[in-house]
Amino acid sequence: MKPHYKLYTPREKEILTKTVKLNEEVGELCNDVLSVLQLQRRSKLEKFDKRHIYEEFADVVITVIQLAEAAGVDVERAVGDKIEKIEKRYLKDHKPASGS
Numbered sequence: 001m002k003p004h005y006k007l008y009t010p011r012e013k014e015i016l017t018k019t020v021k022l023n024e025e026v027g028e029l030c031n032d033v034l035s036v037l038q039l040q041r042r043s044k045l046e047k048f049d050k051r052h053i054y055e056e057f058a059d060v061v062i063t064v065i066q067l068a069e070a071a072g073v074d075v076e077r078a079v080g081d082k083i084e085k086i087e088k089r090y091l092k093d094h095k096p097a098s099g100s
């Protein structure tokens with residue numbers, strides 16, 4: 001039986017690798033958030049450096065950009081379109097009720 005990973009194209013493998021990497025980076029950021037909130041066990045808190053969370057935010061954003069590039073997604077356009085959608089929804093939800 002052929003290992004199933006051989007069925008993936010190099011591009012698909014890159015997308016899969018970056019997706020797994022993103023999950024790892026999100027996990028690292030979650031760990032740091034728990035540390036900032038003092039919700040980790042003492043041994044982890046003793047080693048924690050608050051400056052580290054700054055880098056973890058960057059790791060998540062960079063990995064998202066890399067994944068989008070691998071998947072052929074224009075991340076700038078995707079974010080712009082989404083912000084526009086959120087703004088429209090916000091304005092609709094906060095429009096004064098007619099007739100009042």
Ligand SMILES: [Mg+2]
Pocket residue numbers: 025028055056059
């Ligand atoms: Mg990291």
